[in-house]
Amino acid sequence: MPLRKRKPSPDNTSSVSHDAGDPAEASNDGGYNAGIAVFSYIIGGIIVWSLIGWGLDNLWGTRWIVLLGALLGAAGGFYLSHMHGLTKQRTSAGESSADRGPSKDGNSNAK
Template sequence: MTESKRTPGEDAGSSRTPASTPGVSAENSDGGYNAGMAVFSYIIGGIIVWSLIGWGLDNLWGTRWIVLAGALLGAVGGFYLSHMHGLTSPRNMSGKSGADSGPSADGNTNAK
């Protein structure tokens, strides 16, 4: 049985996904791939479900445009769900934003 190398901040009970797994980066255990697939499935699922509802209403009422409105509603709804679940916003695993905010530690703003 081989021992896996652990970083100093990692506890013994946590299981990390190896970096060799396709679609999963070493920095982020769930990776952007999983978030992308979730966004894709929300949008495609919304389009399919609401298109079928629109198709049924078109057949019921004898129209031809509700299926298109249903597809657009499904796409917008899928994007809204993925945005509300936090899948469309960029993530930074260090907990900080990409740019520093607020004054520096020494109180100097470094403005020129």
């Protein structure tokens, strides 16, 4: 990417930034990172809780707790990603409110 100089800051030092080029490219980085974080939470939860279930299965002589642990880990991963705000639908900069669907307050002008 080409480099460009910014205006000098108040303390008379100039900084160099990367030219983003396409504004849509800058807004899409967060979606990819959020997707990787959601994937990590879910897979990590499944692995950790499956191992805990496997250990309890071996300790107690059962065979079903590992499955319960996997389901608990997946649910916990979804919960964590939701609580961290990673599952919200993001809108692009050029999208109007009409493109997102009906209003949330139920007031529509359709007759």
